[in-house]
Structures are given as C-alpha cells and as structure tokens.
Amino acid sequence: VGDKVMVLARAGLWQEVVNVPVSQTFPMPEGMSFEEAAALLVNYITAYMILFDFGNLRPNQSVLIHMAAGGVGTAAIQLCKTVENVTIFGTASASKHDSLKESGVAHPIDYRTMDYAEEVRKISPKGVDIVLDPLGGSDTSKAFNLLKPMGKLITYGVANLLTGQKKNLMAMAKTWWNQFSITALQLLHQNKAVCGYHLGYMDEEVELIRSVVAKLVNLYSQGKIKPKIDSVWPFDQVAEAMRQMQEKKNVGKVILVPEAPKEESKKAEN
Numbered sequence: 153v154g155d156k157v158m159v160l161a162r163a164g165l166w167q168e169v170v171n172v173p174v175s176q177t178f179p180m181p182e183g184m185s186f187e188e189a190a191a192l193l194v195n196y197i198t199a200y201m202i203l204f205d206f207g208n209l210r211p212n213q214s215v216l217i218h219m220a221a222g223g224v225g226t227a228a229i230q231l232c233k234t235v236e237n238v239t240i241f242g243t244a245s246a247s248k249h250d251s252l253k254e255s256g257v258a259h260p261i262d263y264r265t266m267d268y269a270e271e272v273r274k275i276s277p278k279g280v281d282i283v284l285d286p287l288g289g290s291d292t293s294k295a296f297n298l299l300k301p302m303g304k305l306i307t308y309g310v311a312n313l314l315t316g317q318k319k320n321l322m323a324m325a326k327t328w329w330n331q332f333s334i335t336a337l338q339l340l341h342q343n344k345a346v347c348g349y350h351l352g353y354m355d356e357e358v359e360l361i362r363s364v365v366a367k368l369v370n371l372y373s374q375g376k377i378k379p380k381i382d383s384v385w386p387f388d389q390v391a392e393a394m395r396q397m398q399e400k401k402n403v404g405k406v407i408l409v410p411e412a413p414k415e416e417s418k419k420a421e422n
Contacts, residue, residue, distance in 0.1 A: 156180040158189040160197075160361070162352045166390070168410045175358045181369045191223065191379035191405035196368050197361065198351050199227035202284055202306045206347040211236040213281040216272060216298065218291070219311065220257060221248040221403045226380040228284060229255050234376050241280065243268050251403050255380075269294050279303065287311050292332035301343040307332075308349040380404030386412040 157177040159170065180189045203209045215232055219225045220242025232238045233256045242257040249260040259275055261268045272280060281303050283295040288310030295305045310327060334346060354361060371377045382402035385393035386409055393406050 156186070156189070158193050158365075160193050162355070166387070166408060168387075178362075178365050178369075181373050184372065187381055187384055187407050187409070188379045190407050191381055192368065192372070193365065194351060195223040195227040195405065196231070196377065196379070197364050198224050198308060198349065199231050199284075200364055200368060201351075202308060202347075202349055203228060203231055203282065206306045206345075206349060207282040207284075207304050209235055209238065209282060211238070214239040214241065214276055216241045216243075216268075216280045216283045216295070217257075218243050218263075218284060218287055220244045220252055220260070223405045224284070224286065224308070226255065226404050227377070229257060230377045231371075232256065234371065239276070241268075241272055241275075245400060248403055269298055272298055282306070284308070288331065289327035290330040290332075293330070296332065296334070296344065296346065299344045304345040304347060306347045306349055382406050384409055386410070 156179070158180055159165065159172055160176045160178070161170070161172050164170065178193070180186075184192075203215070207215075209215065209232065213235075215228070215238060217225050217228050217232075217240060220229060220240075221244040225242065225244075229240060229242065229252070232240050239259070240257045241259045241261060242252050243261050243263040244252055245264055246262040249262070252260040259271070261271045279298045279300045281300055283298055283303070283305045285292050285295045285305060285307040286309035288307065292305070292307055295307075299305055332346075339346065368377065380403065382404040383393070383396060384407045385396075390408060393408060396402050396406050
C-alpha cells in the first residue's frame with residue numbers, strides 16, 4: 153500500500169481509478185516521475201524485446217527504425233545507443249530530423265519525399281541487419297528486401313491501416329492485399345528471419361516480462377534510457393491529444409493525466 157508503481161494492461165487505463173492484478177504492476181525506480189513511468193513500459197518492453205530477444209543486436213550492426221520519433225521509435229534509438237557502434241537509420245517527417253540526429257540517428261530519412269529503401273541503399277548498399285516494422289502491407293516486403301544475409305525483420309504493427317481520424321476502408325483493403333507473405337523454403341534460400349511481436353498477447357509470460365522490466369529499470373537508473381515525453385494533456389483534452397498523434401506532430405510520448413497541473417489551472421483562471 154502506498155507504493156508508486158507502473159502498470160501494464162492491455163486496455164482500460166484511460167480512467168482515474170484502475171484495478172489490475174498485482175503481477176501487472178512494477179515498482180517505479182527512484183527519481184522517476186509518474187509521466188515517465190506512464191511512458192516507459194509498453195514502448196521500452198516492445199523495443200527491448202524486438203532489438204535484443206528477436207533482433208540479437210550486436211556491436212557494429214545497422215538498424216532501420218520506422219516512425220523513429222514516436223514512442224517505440226525513441227525507445228529503440230536509446231536502446232541501440234547502449235550497444236557499441238550501431239548505425240541507426242530512422243524514418244520521420246523532415247521537421248523531426250534535427251531532434252532525431254541529437255538523439256543518435258545517423259541517417260534520418262523523410263519518408264514523405266524520399267523512397268527510404270533507396271536512401272538506405274545509397275549509404276549501405278548491402279542493406280541493414282535489423283528492420284523494426286510497425287507499418288505492415290507493402291512496407292514489410294520492402295523491409296525484407298532491405299535485409300542483409302542473416303538479417304532480421306520484426307513486424308509489430310500495421311500502422312498503414314490508419315490514415316486519419318476515421319476508418320479508411322480503401323487503405324485497409326490495400327494494406328491487407330499487400331500484406332507480406334513468405335514460405336519457410338523461401339526463408340531458407342534467403343538466409344533471413346521474419347519475426348512477429350505483440351506485447352498484448354504476452355499476458356501469461358509474467359516472469360519473462362518481469363526480467364525485461366528489471367533490465368529496463370537498471371538502464372534507467374544508470375541514466376542510459378529516459379522516456380521522451382512530447383506533451384501532457386488532461387483527460388478533458390483527450391481529443392486534442394489524439395489529434396497531436398494523428399497529425400504526426402509528436403516527438404516522443406503523448407501522456408494523459410486525470411487533470412491539468414494546478415499551476416496551469418491558475419493561469420487559465422487569471
């Protein structure tokens with residue numbers, strides 16, 4: 153009772169009072185704010201397991217991170233920096249490139265105006281060792297073709313299904329139609345790996361998740377990772393918070409809090 157904890161749950165966290173099993177709670181490390189704690193678990197567990205458990209990231213390798221300025225993207229960049237001499241390619245809109253360079257992305261690529269596969273090949277003709285794919289559809293095929301021999305593609309989302317505030321059936325149909333498919337025999341001939349990751353289906357893997365969180369807390373305490381927070385919004389501005397993401401303006405995490413900080417409330421009254 154009274155412990156400050158981070159909570160992991162598949163759904164139902166956008167509310168003031170939450171009831172979860174104790175196995176889904178993790179003590180917050182010393183010096184961590186509640187906003188940082190809210191930004192840590194989902195993104196950093198995902199990025200850690202993709203890069204290290206599936207990706208087997210090692211010194212002198214190269215990684216392509218899509219949506220590099222988002223929550224998982226910023227977590228992945230920081231985790232790549234804990235390994236010696238990893239070259240990071242990151243896709244994001246041009247306005248976010250300076251921020252990405254500061255955080256350690258060697259080669260930011262504007263996916264809106266350039267073919268990111270061509271840009272990667274210009275710098276690294278053989279391709280990359282690991283691709284993090286949150287996009288799905290035809291981008292998964294491009295990712296697979298960008299892998300070096302012994303390279304690994306980890307797909308963990310289908311962001312191409314989402315094109316705006318409303319469901320776009322054409323975008324969904326197109327993404328579904330272009331969804332990547334490969335046989336075991338083709339994999340054998342290519343010397344490449346394809347992995348799928350979804351934290352939401354890890355409910356039963358309590359010990360595995362706990363061991364990952366312990367490593368992340370240790371990295372946080374050493375100052376090697378720090379959740380990047382784009383903005384903090386009270387619950388009554390949830391629509392504006394969602395718009396911030398839909399319009400792809402955020403660099404880092406968009407955080408919801410039950411109510412506006414008191415200082416801001418006073419300013420509003422004045």
